[in-house]
Amino acid sequence: MSPRIEVVALDCLMLRLFDEIAESNMPWMLAASERLRAVFGAQLIDLVPSYTTLMVHYELTALSPSQARELIAEALIDLAPNARTGGQCHVLPVWYDLSVGPELSLLAQRSGLAVQEVILRHSAREYQVFALGFAPGFAFMGLVEEILAAPRLDTPRKKVAAGSVGIAERQTAAYPVVSPGGWNLIGRTPAKLFDRHRDGYSLMQPGDTVRFEAVSHAEFINLGGDDTPLEALA
Amino acid sequence: MSRLTIEASTPLCLLQDAGRFGVRHLGVTQGGAADWSSMSWGNWLLGNALDLPVIEITLGGFAVVAQEDCLLALAGADLGAQIDGQALAPWRSFKLGKGQTLKFTQPLLGARAYLAAPGGFDAPQVLGSSATVVREELGGLDGMGLPLTKGATLSYRGAVLQVREVPLAHRPDLRLNAPLDLVLGAQIGQFSGQSLFDVFNSPWTLDSRADRMGIRLLGKALQYQGRPMISEGIPLGAVQVPPDGQPIVLLNDRQTIGGYPRLGALTPLALARLAQCLPGAQVRFRPVVQEVAHREHVEYLQRFIIS
DSSP: OOOEEEEEETTEEEEEOOSSOOGGGHHHHHHHHHHHHHHHGGGEEEEEEOSSEEEEEEOTTTOOHHHHHHHHHHHHTTOOOOOOOOSOEEEEEEBOOTTTOTHHHHHHHHHTOOHHHHHHHHHHSOEEEEEEOSSTTOEEEEOOOGGGOBOOOSSOEEEEOTTEEEEEBTEEEEOSSSEEEOSEEEEEOOOOOBOTTSTTSBSOOTTOEEEEEEOOHHHHHHTTOOOOOGGGGO | OEEEEEEEOOTTEEEEOSOOOSOGGGTOOOOSOSSHHHHHHHHHTTTOOTTSOEEEEESSOEEEEESSOEEEEEEEEEOOEEETTEEOOSSEEEEEOTTOEEEEOOOSEEEEEEEEOTTOBOOOOBTTBOOOBTTTTBBSTTSBOOOOOTTOEEEEOOOOOOOOBOOGGGSOOTTOOOOEEEEEOTTGGGBOHHHHHHHHHSOEEEEEEEOSSEEEEESSOOOBOSOOOOOEEOOTTEEEOOTTSOOEEEOTTOOSEEOSOEEEEEOHHHHHHHTTOOTTOEEOEEEEOHHHHHHHHHHHHHHHHHO
């Protein structure tokens, strides 16, 4: 780890902790996040964690850029990885089916695996939530097996159904609401990923772990899933 | 309670406030008035807290009829506002009698007008703000992120008796052609030397591809020579450069994280001025360092207090 503090905007600084995406970053990121929240206190407007960075947006009427830098430096003193396994472990039910996950066949083709094997491998791993972004509650998770990795679609879809589960490169994610999107879709989850009435709003938080569990069409419907085929949305 | 009935509206007429904060780590965007300065002056005219809910009217096409005698305020762009056909200039509070129609016709100067009401317009708070973000289905009159529509009722509970104007010296000059201050960011040194020269010495034209997420600028192609970036937090006003070399200035409804290299970020005042520019307008950039920009901004904020 080689922490650097960078200028981002008039009232924002970036704490850069790593240069590469890795699962081993997370305990450090979580620890830094906690410390920053503590030292900034009420002067923190927003803290935006991503894979290797934490963007600090602070109250500009209370802190000058140099004072904010000092606080970040203070947060780094004796920083130790957060050993707590306090991140929640979620199991997301997924109905893997070509009607809601048309790229299942593409991934099978690319990897030389049978569709059933693609499903098995995607649901076998425990993934880490690296960051939230793109849309409320959209969690970037990884890493999927190298053999399942695939680039984003050349032309993003105009409409991806809520709950759609996809893969882009070695990451996987589920779309919380209907939105445009370019990920390779492989299935759909009935889970409500963002809920304004839930404590904390987002089902998943950075540092949480997630496992996907294949369910049948009947189970998917029972859990409240919407099986409208993707084409019907366009 | 005082009420106004919306007689005409467009998808660009939105209830806004200062935006949504403390939720960026969940992927929730900021939202809020694109020209925060005009929103603040609109509220200031009524003695409101500066961040109360206002109506952001972009380009015009909006009209309301007063159901009671009202005293409201208008700041920002001159969108050819009229009360029963009589021209109404911005930067003042004004009376709108029961049954009178306030209508916004077309942009005469600037792009976004802000209509404020005593005590702010009524709207539910969703994740701490009433700001309408259509894409995220958050905020607005119903809390579900819908733009204002014909037939809907706006209401407010405050009362103000005296009309007033924003002192001339404090009115943002929307004609001003001064360069936009750009706080230099961490990747600035990784653009080619020629690109750095071009950023600050050539004009940039606003593209028609512009919305509340971002405004594209057209000009000389800029060249980033650094490593590809891993997605990271993006601040308000960030000037990012995608592979085609044409910068995009990110506004209130931007995505929370992104992986394009950035020249830096506009200062809040520069961003407010850009938000008032129409497609085809030309702007220039001026480099500014963070400490100086911060000092100047804090001085500007003082004006709301001493006026």
